[in-house]
Amino acid sequence: MLELGVTFDYSQLLIGSDIAEMILYSLKGIPVTDETLAVEDIKQVGSFKDFLTHKSTMKYLRSQSFAPYSDRRMRHNWLKDGGKDMTQRALEKARVILNTHKPLPIPEDARKAIRELINREEKVRNLNLSAA
Numbered sequence: 001m002l003e004l005g006v007t008f009d010y011s012q013l014l015i016g017s018d019i020a021e022m023i024l025y026s027l028k029g030i031p032v033t034d035e036t037l038a039v040e041d042i043k044q045v046g047s048f049k050d051f052l053t054h055k056s057t058m059k060y061l062r063s064q065s066f067a068p069y070s071d072r073r074m075r076h077n078w079l080k081d082g083g084k085d086m087t088q089r090a091l092e093k094a095r096v097i098l099n100t101h102k103p104l105p106i107p108e109d110a111r112k113a114i115r116e117l118i119n120r121e122e123k124v125r126n127l128n129l130s131a132a
Helices: 010-028 039-045 055-064 075-080 086-100 108-131
Strands: none
Touching: 010 086
């Protein structure tokens, strides 16, 4: 939200949500085992060799570092696909959500409780306005 909630940016909401998910993932603790550290793979590949293309790197990269609006591809591939930045991709996703999301209906007892609360508040406000 910007300007105390007067302006709202849907793309920023989705980007913020991704950041919050990454923080929550980190707070749960990152699993540290021989497998996640790729101890055997390191022994197999050896010192000063390429680990970035190794299958274990790719396997754990996806589970431990996932941000759908970031783009880590090489620049020429990114440009070939339109060169959209994080904000543009998030805004496209927001538009899809706004156009297709079908919220679950509010349960009837919750609907009644909300209506009672609104009616009670409106009555209090009307009394306060009449007294003024």
